[in-house]
Structure formats: structure tokens, C-alpha cells
């Protein structure tokens with residue numbers, strides 16, 4: 001339940017779920033209140049973009065949008081830019097009776113999935129279809145193959161032999177978890193065969 005509420009996007013939904021959590025597990029809620037502020041462990045109240053990632057996606061998105069226009073003479077290019085600037089990039093998307101406001105320029109949606117995960121939500125995908133913007137340009141560059149390759153571009157050295165490890169570090173003593181040993185054989189879930197089903 002803790003993991004579930006930590007991943008909620010909208011603050012009001014989080015508040016309701018956290019109240020329920022507090023009723024069911026008052027000691028755990030008290031521990032969390034004492035230990036960390038909400039912006040440290042909840043998605044809904046984290047004031048920064050997750051992991052504080054900054055991207056140049058806005059510029060790249062416009063660049064990709066002007067791929068063909070860039071080949072035009074200067075006056076025609078300015079005309080295209082003017083048209084693009086006057087084009088509305090905000091949409092009201094209706095989703096099974098719910099409304100979501102998407103801003104493709106700032107890459108935000110009131111459902112908050114687009115803002116936080118940096119991948120277009122269903123509403124942004126619908127809006128991008130109308131605005132004729134490639135959805136891949138709306139994703140963070142950190143999801144690109146290039147970024148993934150760069151993550152692994154450094155050499156990863158093997159761990160040295162244990163007797164070469166530094167001796168002056170006080171490692172904490174890590175004990176195995178306390179587990180109650182059950183008496184008797186383990187209960188097994190048996191899936192009845194088709195024959196047994198048909199007899200019933």
C-alpha cells in the first residue's frame with residue numbers, strides 16, 4: 001500500500017489514499033511523518049521533475065517540426081514560423097467522461113503522467129495526432145537509444161578479489177531476516193486437470 005500511494009500522481013488522490021493508509025497503519029504513517037517530508041517520497045508532492053532531469057526537448061521538438069520548412073527561402077520560412085506560433089498547442093481531451101488539459105508545448109497534462117514520466121500520456125498522444133506532432137518528439141531524450149548507449153559507454157571494471165578490499169571501512173553488520181519456520185510440509189497449490197474439471 002505504501003508503494004502504491006508513493007506512486008500516485010495527483011495530490012488530492014494521494015491525500016485520500018494516505019488518510020486510508022493512516023487509518024490502517026497509524027504507526028507506519030507516524031514513522032513516515034517523523035522521518036521525511038512528503039516531497040521526499042511521494043510523486044504527488046515532489047516539487048521537482050523526477051530525478052531533476054533537464055532536457056532540451058522543447059527546442060528539439062520545434063526543430064523536428066520544422067524539418068521541411070527549414071529548406072524554404074527565408075520569407076516562406078518566416079511565414080511557416082508565424083503559422084506555427086499561432087497554432088494552438090493546448091487541447092481539452094475527453095476521456096470516458098473525464099476531461100484532461102494537454103499543453104504540448106510545455107509537455108504537461110492535468111493527469112500529470114506526461115509531466116512526471118516524460119512520456120506522452122494517452123491524452124497527449126490524442127492531442128499530438130491533431131497537432132500533427134510526432135509522439136516520439138514528445139518523449140524525453142533520456143528514453144532514446146542514444147542516452148541508453150551513453151549510460152553504458154563507460155568501462156565497467158570487475159570487482160577485485162575479497163582480500164584486496166579496503167580494510168579501513170566499517171561495513172554495517174547485515175543479518176538475515178527473522179523468519180518463523182513452519183512445522184510440517186509446505187502446502188502446495190494443485191491445479192486440477194481437465195478430466196477432473198469435466199467430472200465436476
Ligand SMILES: [Zn+2]
Nearest residue numbers: 109111121123
Ligand atoms: Zn494526460
